[in-house]
Amino acid sequence: MNKVKCECGHVNPHGTVLCEACGNILDEKARQGKLLDMRYEGSARRSQTYNKTIIDRIWNFFSSVKVGVILIVITLIATAIGSILPQVSTLGQLPVPAHQYYEENYGWFGKLYYFFGFHDTYGSWWYLLLIASIGVSLVICSLDRAIPLYKALKNQRVKRNTNFLNRQRLYNKAENVEIDFTTLKEKLKKKHYNVHIDNGNLLAEKGRFSRWGPYVNHIGLIIFLIGCMLRFVPGFYINEFLWIKEGETLAIPGTDKQYYLTNHEFIFEVYDESDGEVFRNAIEEKGMIAKNFQTNVTLYSAEQSLPGEEPELEKIKDYEIQVNKPLKIDGYALYQSSYRLNEIASMTFALTNKETGESYGNITIDLNNPQKKYDLGNGYGVELLDYFPNFQMKDGVPSTASQDPLNPAFAFKMVTPDRPEGERSFAAIQQTIEVTENKYKMEFQTAEMVNYSGLTVRLDNTLPVIAIGGVIFLIGLAQGSFWQHRRIWIKTEKGGCHIAGHTNKNWYGFHKEIEKILSDTNIPIPIDQKTEKNQEKE
Amino acid sequence: MAELSSNLLLIAFVIYLIATLFFGGAIRQKKGMDESHYKNKVTLSAKIGITLTIIGFIVHIGYFITRWIAAGHAPVSNMFEFITFFSLMVVGAFILIYFLYHTPVLGVFALPIVLILIGYASMFSRDITPLIPPLRSIWLPLHVMTTAAGQAILAISFIAGLIYLIKTVNQAEATRKRFSLELIMYFITVVIGFIVITSTFSFMNYEAQFEWVNKEGELSTIDYALPALVGPNEGTLLTASKMEPLVELPANFNTSRVNTVIWSFIAGTIIYILVRLITRKRISQMVQPLVSKINGNLLDEISYRSVLIGFPIFTLGGLVFAMIWAQIAWTRFWAWDPKEVWALITWFFYAAFLHLRLSRGWHGEKSAWLAVIGFGIIMFNLIFVNLVIAGLHSYV
Numbered sequence: 001m002n003k004v005k006c007e008c009g010h011v012n013p014h015g016t017v018l019c020e021a022c023g024n025i026l027d028e029k030a031r032q033g034k035l036l037d038m039r040y041e042g043s044a045r046r047s048q049t050y051n052k053t054i055i056d057r058i059w060n061f062f063s064s065v066k067v068g069v070i071l072i073v074i075t076l077i078a079t080a081i082g083s084i085l086p087q088v089s090t091l092g093q094l095p096v097p098a099h100q101y102y103e104e105n106y107g108w109f110g111k112l113y114y115f116f117g118f119h120d121t122y123g124s125w126w127y128l129l130l131i132a133s134i135g136v137s138l139v140i141c142s143l144d145r146a147i148p149l150y151k152a153l154k155n156q157r158v159k160r161n162t163n164f165l166n167r168q169r170l171y172n173k174a175e176n177v178e179i180d181f182t183t184l185k186e187k188l189k190k191k192h193y194n195v196h197i198d199n200g201n202l203l204a205e206k207g208r209f210s211r212w213g214p215y216v217n218h219i220g221l222i223i224f225l226i227g228c229m230l231r232f233v234p235g236f237y238i239n240e241f242l243w244i245k246e247g248e249t250l251a252i253p254g255t256d257k258q259y260y261l262t263n264h265e266f267i268f269e270v271y272d273e274s275d276g277e278v279f280r281n282a283i284e285e286k287g288m289i290a291k292n293f294q295t296n297v298t299l300y301s302a303e304q305s306l307p308g309e310e311p312e313l314e315k316i317k318d319y320e321i322q323v324n325k326p327l328k329i330d331g332y333a334l335y336q337s338s339y340r341l342n343e344i345a346s347m348t349f350a351l352t353n354k355e356t357g358e359s360y361g362n363i364t365i366d367l368n369n370p371q372k373k374y375d376l377g378n379g380y381g382v383e384l385l386d387y388f389p390n391f392q393m394k395d396g397v398p399s400t401a402s403q404d405p406l407n408p409a410f411a412f413k414m415v416t417p418d419r420p421e422g423e424r425s426f427a428a429i430q431q432t433i434e435v436t437e438n439k440y441k442m443e444f445q446t447a448e449m450v451n452y453s454g455l456t457v458r459l460d461n462t463l464p465v466i467a468i469g470g471v472i473f474l475i476g477l478a479q480g481s482f483w484q485h486r487r488i489w490i491k492t493e494k495g496g497c498h499i500a501g502h503t504n505k506n507w508y509g510f511h512k513e514i515e516k517i518l519s520d521t522n523i524p525i526p527i528d529q530k531t532e533k534n535q536e537k538e
Numbered sequence: 539m540a541e542l543s544s545n546l547l548l549i550a551f552v553i554y555l556i557a558t559l560f561f562g563g564a565i566r567q568k569k570g571m572d573e574s575h576y577k578n579k580v581t582l583s584a585k586i587g588i589t590l591t592i593i594g595f596i597v598h599i600g601y602f603i604t605r606w607i608a609a610g611h612a613p614v615s616n617m618f619e620f621i622t623f624f625s626l627m628v629v630g631a632f633i634l635i636y637f638l639y640h641t642p643v644l645g646v647f648a649l650p651i652v653l654i655l656i657g658y659a660s661m662f663s664r665d666i667t668p669l670i671p672p673l674r675s676i677w678l679p680l681h682v683m684t685t686a687a688g689q690a691i692l693a694i695s696f697i698a699g700l701i702y703l704i705k706t707v708n709q710a711e712a713t714r715k716r717f718s719l720e721l722i723m724y725f726i727t728v729v730i731g732f733i734v735i736t737s738t739f740s741f742m743n744y745e746a747q748f749e750w751v752n753k754e755g756e757l758s759t760i761d762y763a764l765p766a767l768v769g770p771n772e773g774t775l776l777t778a779s780k781m782e783p784l785v786e787l788p789a790n791f792n793t794s795r796v797n798t799v800i801w802s803f804i805a806g807t808i809i810y811i812l813v814r815l816i817t818r819k820r821i822s823q824m825v826q827p828l829v830s831k832i833n834g835n836l837l838d839e840i841s842y843r844s845v846l847i848g849f850p851i852f853t854l855g856g857l858v859f860a861m862i863w864a865q866i867a868w869t870r871f872w873a874w875d876p877k878e879v880w881a882l883i884t885w886f887f888y889a890a891f892l893h894l895r896l897s898r899g900w901h902g903e904k905s906a907w908l909a910v911i912g913f914g915i916i917m918f919n920l921i922f923v924n925l926v927i928a929g930l931h932s933y934v
């Protein structure tokens with residue numbers, strides 16, 4: 001494309017509005033305005049220059065901040081709608097199909113909500129698409145501006161074209177002034193300006209790096225988004241759950257049986273008087289307040305073992321897993337997520353003669369691992385015909401409501417020397433059912449209780465990427481927000497001078513700073529041409 | 539220690555009240571408020587005002603520290619503590635902006651809002667609550683305090699924006715803008731109504747208990763601190779000689795809270811009507827003369843500057859620290875909990891604000907409206923999402 005040569009001699013890329021070097025106005029439209037649009041230094045942006053091919057069109061679409069803002073606002077609204085009703089992913093196991101659930105619980109609104117897919121807003125393809133478009137828009141938008149802006153700021157000269165100066169928002173001029181550049185330089189330096197003086201022209205500049213803030217923060221955002229996408233790459237993310245009861249040693253799921261864990265004890269504590277008088281009111285008000293959930297564990301690594309062989313365990317360490325204190329090993333983290341207290345682990349029964357009360361020995365049934373047969377010697381024995389962990393009568397037939405041992409019941413066959421074919425009995429908690437009149441019974445002795453700890457096992461290799469993105473984002477954000485890019489130009493000409501100032505934000509503070517610097521000098525204080533304009537309007 | 543702490547909060551409250559009057563005085567003198575904004579002379583009244591504010595701020599910090607010592611953990615773990623801390627941060631942000639821009643008029647609005655916030659906070663249970671396991675983390679104070687600081691600075695942006703609107707919206711014509719601005723004033727009055735009605739009945743020790751059938755179909759009880767206008771699902775009044783509810787609501791409402799909201803609107807509306815009847819002016823019209831002298835560009839810059847400072851701090855506390863903590867305590871950094879969702883919405887909103895301002899040139903009035911709406915979202919998150927949509931964060 002044809003380059004544009006300015007009268008100062010600098011060759012600018014095609015599409016340049018203001019000469020990169022001297023600021024002369026190369027664009028007819030810009031020349032007619034009272035003030036210049038300084039946002040990208042009048043540099044040649046691809047989106048403003050080309051509009052031919054389909055790529056140009058896509059590029060131009062996404063490089064528009066207007067489009068970016070619209071995308072952000074649409075995402076914002078979708079996000080808000082998604083918070084009106086609970087998302088299906090938070091509801092757990094539903095008793096009925098989801099569409100029915102929403103309609104039953106929230107009426108016509110729930111029906112519509114489901115119909116439009118808001119029941120799964122944040123996991124839906126269109127939500128991901130919105131986020132992805134924001135990402136694309138961010139990248140294109142930044143490239144479109146950052147590179148030309150960088151060139152323009154790098155090429156700028158101290159001496160500026162008068163057309164450039166008098167179209168700045170802060171501007172003034174004076175005839176017949178003699179400028180003492182040495183003192184002025186000192187004063188500017190005190191305010192941390194970099195001062196360049198060239199043949200009666202002055203450029204004072206500070207905070208240019210803040211101009212890169214938005215681009216840095218956009219890069220951070222992109223890295224963050226990429227990190228989030230990595231979750232879908234196999235191997236980056238493992239999410240498992242482990243129920244482990246006290247005394248048990250299990251392989252940690254998701255680790256390929258590389259690591260084993262023993263649960264020694266699960267601890268559940270609540271606040272009481274010993275925690276101090278200050279909490280008394282709150283505890284009285286709320287009843288019970290949990291203080292600690294903790295699992296005392298030992299972690300082992302396992303040698304590779306053949307299937308069916310007991311693995312060889314090597315202790316790595318003891319640890320107390322608490323909420324906010326996960327156990328970490330090799331990228332994996334084990335979190336204290338849940339618990340079940342006082343579940344029946346085993347039940348002990350005595351085979352008893354109903355009449356005499358004589359006992360022939362106890363059997364202990366481990367509910368996780370019930371045996372078929374229990375031999376008591378001397379010809380006495382018990383067969384376990386059936387076991388219902390969570391017993392219920394359904395349509396007159398015994399069945400189990402779940403696999404959790406909440407209400408265990410057993411069908412026994414009691415074999416004794418005098419009844420070698422055995423007597424049947426059915427024993428649930430607090431209840432014995434006999435089909436025929438029996439001589440013997442299974443008398444409940446004790447039950448042993450055990451606590452289960454629920455641990456989330458998580459491997460998340462996306463975290464470092466996400467963290468780096470977050471840090472870069474914050475740095476860029478601070479860079480662009482806490483500092484401003486301020487420039488002051490002075491040009492002497494024919495015994496008089498022009499002075500102009502530009503900042504990318506916070507004009508009030510900038511104006512005040514110039515005024516302070518120029519006090520006690522003969523240089524005219526620039527006038528805010530925009531405020532004047534505003535005042536004319538008012 | 540706990541008692542000393544409460545007393546310090548009360549003292550801070552009184553000092554802020556007096557400081558407001560001095561800032562008001564600073565405006566009345568109409569000195570140094572002229573358009574030449576580079577040579578602002580600070581009046582004596584404003585000097586006293588800011589000095590008192592700083593003393594109040596220190597006493598307020600005293601409240602915070604003593605409560606910290608009493609509780610043994612940072613007092614930012616329930617609604618009362620959070621809002622009192624938030625109000626402390628608003629004062630801090632105001633002081634910061636005051637020294638950047640020397641604007642007593644900001645105090646005339648910021649301090650009353652602080653007073654309302656403290657009053658609002660005091661309506662919640664002031665018990666020191668022990669921390670449940672997930673809250674027992676260094677990230678609790680880091681996350682909550684940083685978020686509160688960011689939101690407080692954004693609150694200053696709201697206040698500057700509000701003053702800008704009061705100054706510029708034409709009161710002579712019945713426009714949508716005039717109506718919207720007055721609506722904001724009305725909402726502020728409703729919050730005052732909430733404080734008035736709640737403290738009145740709390741002073742009278744009003745308490746009524748209902749038995750009701752909850753969503754799971756179980757019998758449960760619910761306490762009312764205000765006479766029941768709306769009652770719970772299949773509720774029966776257990777407390778003798780208290781008001782019976784006028785209507786009954788379905789089971790998926792927390793009727794006690796809905797009831798409080800209705801009462802607040804009733805009380806707020808009555809106060810609002812009384813003010814209108816007595817002054818024969820809209821509230822925004824009434825305060826307009828107070829701010830007519832202040833420079834609009836200055837307000838605009840304060841509002842924008844506060845967003846520029848507040849947005850990164852809010853991002854750090856409300857999103858970044860929140861994610862780090864969630865990763866440690868809840869096993870994942872993001873769970874789409876309603877509170878998180880609304881923090882994200884807030885963040886999107888201010889991002890849109892900054893882009894609109896930077897590239898669409900939305901300065902002045904448009905920018906002021908955005909600052910007001912943004913703070914509305916923050917308040918929505920604090921009040922509505924906390925109380926109505928309960929998630930991981932459900933305080934109280």
Ligand code: HEM
Pocket residue numbers: 039062063064065066067068069071072134135137138141142145211214215217218221477480481886889892893896897
């Ligand atoms: C939610 C996502 C986004 C966030 C958090 C974000 C954040 C920011 C921030 C904080 C600034 C600096 C604003 C200021 O200093 O006043 C900025 C500037 C900017 N952003 Fe974004 N942005 C996002 C998305 C986008 C998108 C989608 C686009 C593309 C259309 C975009 C284009 C720009 C541009 C062009 C600038 C101005 C750069 C300049 O003029 O120096 N941003 N962004």
